Amino acid sequence: xxxxxxxxxxxxxxxxxxxxxxxxxxxxxxxxxxxxxxxxxxxxxxxxxxxxxxxxxxxxxxxxxxxxxxxxxxxxxxxxxxxxxxxxxxxxxxxxxxxxxxxxxxxxxxxxxxxxx
Amino acid sequence: xxxxxxxxxxxxxxxxxxxxxxxxxxxxxxxxxxxxxxxxxxxxxxxxxxxxxxxxxxxxxxxxxxxxxxxxxxxxxxxxxxxxxxxxxxxxxxxxxxxxxxxxxxxxxxxxxxxxxxxxxxxxxxxxxxxxxxxxxxxxxxxxxxxxxxxxxxxxxxxxxxxxxxxxxxxxxxxxxxxxxxxxxxxxxxxxxxxxxxxxxxxxxxxxxxxxxxxxxxxxxxxxxxxxxxxxxxxxxxxxxxxxxxxxxxxxxxxxxxxxxxxxxxxxxxxxxxxxxxxxxxxxxxxxxxxxxxxxxxxxxxxxxxxxxxxxxxxxxxxxxxxxxxxxxxxxxxxxxxxxxxxxxxxx
Numbered sequence: 451x452x453x454x455x456x457x458x459x460x461x462x463x464x465x466x467x468x469x470x471x472x473x474x475x476x477x478x479x480x481x482x483x484x485x486x487x488x489x490x491x492x493x494x495x496x497x498x499x500x501x502x503x504x505x506x507x508x509x510x511x512x513x514x515x516x517x518x519x520x521x522x523x524x525x526x527x528x529x530x531x532x533x534x535x536x537x538x539x540x541x542x543x544x545x546x547x548x549x550x551x552x553x554x555x556x557x558x559x560x561x562x563x564x565x566x567x
Numbered sequence: 568x569x570x571x572x573x574x575x576x577x578x579x580x581x582x583x584x585x586x587x588x589x590x591x592x593x594x595x596x597x598x599x600x601x602x603x604x605x606x607x608x609x610x611x612x613x614x615x616x617x618x619x620x621x622x623x624x625x626x627x628x629x630x631x632x633x634x635x636x637x638x639x640x641x642x643x644x645x646x647x648x649x650x651x652x653x654x655x656x657x658x659x660x661x662x663x664x665x666x667x668x669x670x671x672x673x674x675x676x677x678x679x680x681x682x683x684x685x686x687x688x689x690x691x692x693x694x695x696x697x698x699x700x701x702x703x704x705x706x707x708x709x710x711x712x713x714x715x716x717x718x719x720x721x722x723x724x725x726x727x728x729x730x731x732x733x734x735x736x737x738x739x740x741x742x743x744x745x746x747x748x749x750x751x752x753x754x755x756x757x758x759x760x761x762x763x764x765x766x767x768x769x770x771x772x773x774x775x776x777x778x779x780x781x782x783x784x785x786x787x788x789x790x791x792x793x794x795x796x797x798x799x800x801x802x803x804x805x806x807x808x809x810x811x812x813x814x815x816x817x818x819x820x821x822x823x824x825x826x827x828x829x830x831x832x833x834x835x836x837x838x839x840x841x842x843x844x845x846x847x848x849x850x851x852x853x854x855x856x857x858x859x860x861x862x863x864x865x866x867x868x869x870x871x872x873x874x875x876x877x878x879x880x881x882x883x884x885x886x887x888x889x890x891x892x893x894x895x896x897x898x899x900x901x902x903x904x905x906x907x908x909x910x911x912x913x914x915x
Contacts, residue, residue, distance in 0.1 A: 497860045505867060511845040512889075514869040521865045551718060 455560060456481050459542065463556045467526070468494065468543035472502050474536070483543070489526075498541060502530065518557070520550060531557040533564050540564075570595045571685055572613050576605040576631065577620040577647065582672075586618065589674040594681070602626035606634055614642055616681055621648040643684050643708065647672055666701055680705070699752060699759065700780055707732045707776035712764040717751050719897040725751040728768045734779055736771045741893045744771040750895045752783050794905065801913040809913065810835040813906050814888075817899055821872070822889040824849045825910070834884070834914070843872070843889050866900065877903055882914050 459469055460482065468483035478495050501521060509516055519530040527550060529542045540560060542553045573590055574597040575583045587596040597612060599605035601623055608614070617635065621628040628646055635642050649670040666680050683705060699717065706713060706729055715727040725739040725747060737748035793816055800809040806825075814823045814837050822843040825835040838844045867874040873896045877886045886907075890899055 493859050501862075501865075505865075508845055508848045508867070508874065509869060511848045512843065512869065512872065514871050517868040517870060519865060519867045522863045523860045524863060526860070 455563065459556055459560060463542065463544070463549075463553055465545050465548045466542060466553070467545060468541075470494070470498060470541040470543070472498065472530070472539040472541060474538060476503055478541075489543070494543070498528070498530075501528075502539065518554075522546065527553075529553045529557055531561055533561050571615045571681075572597065573681065574599060574605060574608055574614045574617045575619075576600075576602065576617060576623075576628070578623040579620070582620075582647075582670075586672075586674060586677070590678060590681070593678075602628075602631045602634075605631055609635075609639055609642070614639070616643045616645065616684060618645045618647065618677065621646055645677065645680060666705060684709070699754070700783060702759070703727065703729075703776060704780055706761065707780070711761075713761050714763065714765050714768075715759055715761050717754065717759040719754040719901075723754075723895070723897045725754075726765075727751060728764060729776060730764060730768075730770075732776055734772050734774050734776045735768050739895065741895055745774075748772065748779070749783070750898060753895075753898050754901065797906070798909055801909040806835055806913070809909075810837060817888060817890075817902055819890050819894040820888050820899070821891050822887075824885075824887040825914075826885050826887075827883060827914075840891075843891075845889070849885075849887050866896065868896075873899070875900055875903055877907060879907060879911055882911050884910065884914055886910065 456469055460466055467485075467489050469481040471479040471481060473479070476499055478498055480491050480495065483489050483491055483494070501519070505516060505519060516530075516532050518532065519528070521528045521530070523546070525546055527544045527546055527548050529544070529550060531540045531542075531554075532538075533540055540557055542557055544550065544553055571594050573594045575586050575590075576599045577583050578600055580600060583598045583600065587598055590596050597608050597614065599608055602625065605617070605619070609617075617631070619628045619631050628648075632644055632646075635644060646667040647670055648667065668677060683702075703715065706715065710732050712730045713728075715729065716724060717727065718724045723740060725737065727737045727748060728735040734748065736744060737751060739747045739750050741747075742750055793812070797809055797812040797816070800812060810823060810825060814820050817823070821840050822838045822845070823835065824833055824837075824846060826833045826849060833846060833849070836846050838846075861880055862876075862878050863880070864878065865874075865876040867876075871892055873890045873892065873894065875886075875888045875890075875896070878884075879886070886903065888899065888903060890896060
């Protein structure tokens with residue numbers, strides 16, 4: 451993902467902590483995390499991988515496709531939006547009390563921009 | 568600019584004095600310690616808003632509202648009571664008060680309501696500290712023509728269209744008309760804003776707002792009774808009956824699974840349609856496998872269904888509910904959240 455797109459996400463999503471991409475192979479690209487000492491990527495990445503692979507299992511049993519996933523932990527809210535054209539997913543990481551409405555709008559905008567390219 | 572006039576009526580003098588002290592920087596405050604004094608003041612002086620206790624020796628706050636309806640119909644009324652209950656609340660609404668507070672009273676909240684009453688422009692508010700029904704009632708009494716846009720905490724939105732105290736229509740992503748209105752009313756947290764009435768509203772409902780709000784109070788009481796029945800079953804440790812009741816209350820729920828997390832044993836598996844039977848996947852679903860991040864809840868939006876997974880970390884239990892689209896998922900989420908403490912109490 452282009453740097454300018456990540457800058458856009460950070461400038462438009464108040465309180466955002468991190469942005470990731472999950473590839474169809476389940477590989478996770480960490481684009482940016484603010485304050486990596488506090489929000490440790492080493493904890494985030496396996497957690498996200500696990501969440502996505504378990505979700506895929508359920509979807510395959512249901513023969514359905516995920517559109518988006520909102521996951522709340524005691525400290526964070528993760529919004530995972532599927533970028534359908536290549537099967538990858540965009541992950542926005544917010545604080546627990548973050549504004550999920552705004553995050554959804556931004557994620558949709560980014561996904562639309564990715565699709566149109 | 569001239570200050571607006573507020574009349575505070577309560578037989579408890581300390582409440583009248585302290586509330587008056589709190590408000591008098593912004594409003595002219597008149598004080599009365601019984602209904603007769605209040606009527607005398609309103610006969611002699613202009614009053615915009617009355618804040619009155621319900622129970623007072625002699626005539627009550629209800630007597631005062633009835634007098635106001637006949638003699639000063641433009642005066643808005645806010646009621647206070649130390650004896651709050653659904654029936655008192657309903658009675659207060661029925662009599663026509665625009666808002667009521669239970670004692671002890673947060674004076675800042677009363678001030679907010681007064682500001683809303685006098686505000687000529689649109690406003691936004693956080694629903695977490697305020698009942699949407701109360702706010703609709705204020706708008707109904709003001710006779711305002713407006714569109715109320717409500718968003719719940721999952722980002723779903725709905726609109727309520729009001730014209731001259733009549734509910735013209737309502738809409739959500741899934742419904743229009745009365746169904747949409749009832750869906751919106753059930754959202755327990757979120758935010759809303761009020762703006763001018765949109766020009767092209769189809770008057771699909773056209774019912775008196777007051778009548779509808781009373782009906783909603785009744786529906787809420789019924790829902791509370793259903794919840795109480797489930798609670799009794801939870802206390803009795805009757806798992807299957809309890810979760811059947813919960814699933815029935817969830818409506819449109821096609822599968823409900825409850826499992827003990829680490830052991831992976833399914834406590835309850837209720838499936839309407841085998842298409843949604845994913846018990847094996849749920850049994851293996853392990854959210855704790857890899858990290859220190861403990862998940863509380865997940866909402867999956869799939870193309871044809873929604874899945875809500877609630878993790879009760881204190882008792883190592885996971886509740887999974889699947890809903891066929893379309894449905895009001897915000898409502899489902901809130902209903903499951905409501906049941907969580909009961910499940911925690913039952914399965915230890």
